[in-house]
Amino acid sequence: MSRARRPDGPAVVIGGGVVGLSAACHLAEAGVRTVLLERDGLGSGASRATADVVRTYFPGNPVSSAMAVRSLAAYRAFAGRAGSPVPLRRVGYLVLFSEPEQVAACEADLPAQRAAGVEVELIGADEARRHNPLLGDVPLLAAAWAPDAYVSDTAAIVAGFAEAARRAGAELRTGCPVKAIDIGTGRLDTGDGLLAAHAVVCAAGAWSAPLARSAGVELPLGDPVEQELLECGRPPSGTPLPDVPMTLHAVSGLLVRKRGDGLLVGMGYPGLDRDGWRARVRERLAEVYPALAGAEVRTAFTGVRDASPDRTEFIGRLPGAVPFLYAAGFSGHGLCTAPAAGELVRDLYFGRTPDVDAGRLAASPERV
Structure with a gap:
C-alpha cells in the first residue's frame, strides 16, 4: 500500500x-x-x-x-544493528519424554521442524542422561535434543x-x-x-x-498472567553442579537451566495459590533431580505475560x-x-x- x-x-x-x-x-x-x-x-x-x-x-x-x-540469525548479526553483539552462550535444549505418545508426536513433528531449519533429533534415554547427568531415576523413554539453544541477556x-x-x-x-x-x-x-x-x-x-x-x-x-521463575541453590551436599542444557520435563512442565552455581527453574504459572505452586515445584524438582532435594528455592523474577x-x-x-x-x-x-x-x-x-x-x-x- x-x-x-x-x-x-x-x-x-x-x-x-x-x-x-x-x-x-x-x-x-x-x-x-x-x-x-x-x-x-x-x-x-x-x-x-x-x-x-x-x-x-x-x-x-x-x-x-x-x-x-530467523531470529537467531538476526541475533548473531545484532552488532551491525545495535552497535554491540548479543551474548550467546550455547547450552542446548533437551526435552524429556516419559510417555509413548510424546515420543510418537516428536517423531511425527521432526520433518516439519527440520524443514523450518531446526537442528533436532530424537535420542535415547541413555544419551539424554549423558547430556544432563543430574537426572534421577525418573521414567524416561527418549528425548529430543536441539543444540541451538543459547543463554543470552x-x-x-x-x-x-x-x-x-x-x-x-x-x-x-x-x-x-x-x-x-x-x-x-x-x-x-x-x-x-x-x-x-x-x-x-x-x-x-x-x-x-x-x-x-x-x-x-x-x-x-x-x-494478564503473572509468571514467576525460581532459582535453586547448590545441592545440600555442596557438590558443584555440572553444566547442563536447558531441560524440559515434558510431563510436568518443569524447566531448568544452569544459572551461576544453581539452576533457574520454571513450571507453568503460579495462579492464586503461589505457596502451593512453589511447594509443587520443589517436590517435582526433587523427584527429577534428587541431588537438589532440600536445596534452597526462592523467587528469581516475576513478570506479567500474555499466553495464547x-x-x-x-x-x-x-x-x-x-x-x-x-x-x-x-x-x-x-x-x-x-x-x-x-x-x-x-x-x-x-x-x-x-x-x-x-x-x-x-x-x-x-x-x-
Missing part, C-alpha cells in the same frame, strides 16, 4: 517490550515515521521475567520454530533494539499508557493526550486483548484507512522470535508477502 494515501501522523507501536521494540526498530529502519508508547519502562512486562534463553526448537510448533531460526537485547530504533529515527515514549483507540480515525487516547496515527501496531503483551478488541480483532489472551490458547503468537493485520497490526500472545517465547516478529510486522505494514507463513499466525476463528 502506498504511504502517500495514508492519513497524517506516525505509525504508533503500543508496547515497549522486546517485540514492540523490534517492530518499532524494523519500521523506523524502513523509513517509516514511528512512535512507540510504553505504559511503564522499556522491557518492564514479559521481557522482565524470562529465562534469558534463545532457542529454535518449539515442539509441535514449526511455525514458531521457523520464526526462531534479555536486558541487553531490549537496550539494543531501543538504541537501534532511536538511531533509525523512532521516538520512544515511556510512562505513556494507551487508554483507547479509535481505529476509524487513528486517534489514540494516551497518557500524554490524543495522538493521531496513520497506522497502529499493538504489541502490548498481556494488555493487548482490549486494545485489539477496539479495532475488531479478538485475541483470546484472557487476563495454542502457545503460538498472534501476528496479523486488519486492513482499513488506518491499518491495525498486532503482535501478541507470545506465551513466554517472545525473546526467541522477536526479530522475526518485527520483520513480519514491517512486511505486513507495507503489504509485502512475508517469508514466513503469516496466515497461520493471524487471529482466526479456528485459533480464537
Whole structure:
C-alpha cells in the first residue's frame, strides 16, 4: 500500500517490550515515521521475567520454530544493528519424554521442524542422561535434543533494539499508557493526550486483548498472567553442579537451566495459590533431580505475560484507512522470535508477502 494515501501522523507501536521494540526498530529502519508508547519502562512486562534463553526448537510448533531460526540469525548479526553483539552462550535444549505418545508426536513433528531449519533429533534415554547427568531415576523413554539453544541477556537485547530504533529515527515514549483507540480515525487516547496515527501496531503483551478488541480483532489472551521463575541453590551436599542444557520435563512442565552455581527453574504459572505452586515445584524438582532435594528455592523474577490458547503468537493485520497490526500472545517465547516478529510486522505494514507463513499466525476463528 502506498504511504502517500495514508492519513497524517506516525505509525504508533503500543508496547515497549522486546517485540514492540523490534517492530518499532524494523519500521523506523524502513523509513517509516514511528512512535512507540510504553505504559511503564522499556522491557518492564514479559521481557522482565524470562529465562534469558534463545532457542529454535518449539515442539509441535514449526511455525514458531521457523520464526526462531530467523531470529537467531538476526541475533548473531545484532552488532551491525545495535552497535554491540548479543551474548550467546550455547547450552542446548533437551526435552524429556516419559510417555509413548510424546515420543510418537516428536517423531511425527521432526520433518516439519527440520524443514523450518531446526537442528533436532530424537535420542535415547541413555544419551539424554549423558547430556544432563543430574537426572534421577525418573521414567524416561527418549528425548529430543536441539543444540541451538543459547543463554543470552534479555536486558541487553531490549537496550539494543531501543538504541537501534532511536538511531533509525523512532521516538520512544515511556510512562505513556494507551487508554483507547479509535481505529476509524487513528486517534489514540494516551497518557500524554490524543495522538493521531496513520497506522497502529499493538504489541502490548498481556494488555493487548482490549486494545485489539477496539479495532475488531479478538485475541483470546484472557487476563494478564503473572509468571514467576525460581532459582535453586547448590545441592545440600555442596557438590558443584555440572553444566547442563536447558531441560524440559515434558510431563510436568518443569524447566531448568544452569544459572551461576544453581539452576533457574520454571513450571507453568503460579495462579492464586503461589505457596502451593512453589511447594509443587520443589517436590517435582526433587523427584527429577534428587541431588537438589532440600536445596534452597526462592523467587528469581516475576513478570506479567500474555499466553495464547495454542502457545503460538498472534501476528496479523486488519486492513482499513488506518491499518491495525498486532503482535501478541507470545506465551513466554517472545525473546526467541522477536526479530522475526518485527520483520513480519514491517512486511505486513507495507503489504509485502512475508517469508514466513503469516496466515497461520493471524487471529482466526479456528485459533480464537
